Amino acid sequence: EVQVVESGGGLVKPGGSLRLSCAASGFTFSDYSMNWVRQAPGKGLEWVSSVSASSFFIYYAESVMGRFTISRDNAKNSVDLEMNSLRADDTAVYYCAKAPPPGGGYAFDIWGQGTMVTVSS
């Protein structure tokens, strides 16, 4: 079964740090771009970051640029999101999502169940 599973969410104080992890299985991980998408409580979807299959291309939303770092380990079939200088407006469910094969337009075809990050004092 093709799946991705997030972990690492929790409660953190403003200014603190947290590292999210996403474990992938059921597909050749090193062939696909991977992404993080978040959803604040009661709000819509917000793309956070993307990393290409080889890590050559990395992109961030402006709202997290300079504070979040995405990385992947193709040997371990995992992608991480290191989050620093966390703010209250980073509070959200964070989803790991796989991209389809290149050539079919950018999208997110496999999503994890999400992990909740709460930034509060």
Next chain:
Amino acid sequence: QSVLTQPPSVSAAPGQQATISCSGSSSNIGKNSVSWYQQFPGTAPILLIYDINKRPLGIPDRFSGSKSGTSATLGITGLQTGDEADYYCGAWDSSLNAYVFGVGTKVTVL
């Protein structure tokens, strides 16, 4: 505010058709593929349509996508109560070097 504009809500009777619009610009929908996602409360989104009008395996052909210029449309025919959900459009924005989502549209089956 979102780069892609969607109506906040759409409603239709069971068996009828619902259409959801998604308006963007030349740097996103006008240049790149559009995808659509369905999300039920408390669950992860599901990819419904990618590359404008392609459906992943398992998605019924009641769902269809189209694009014209800088706008895209999701169509749902034979509306069912189980289709009540939030629907989001999305596309890569080549100017922002970012993926952008619409604000989401809540579909209600009357």
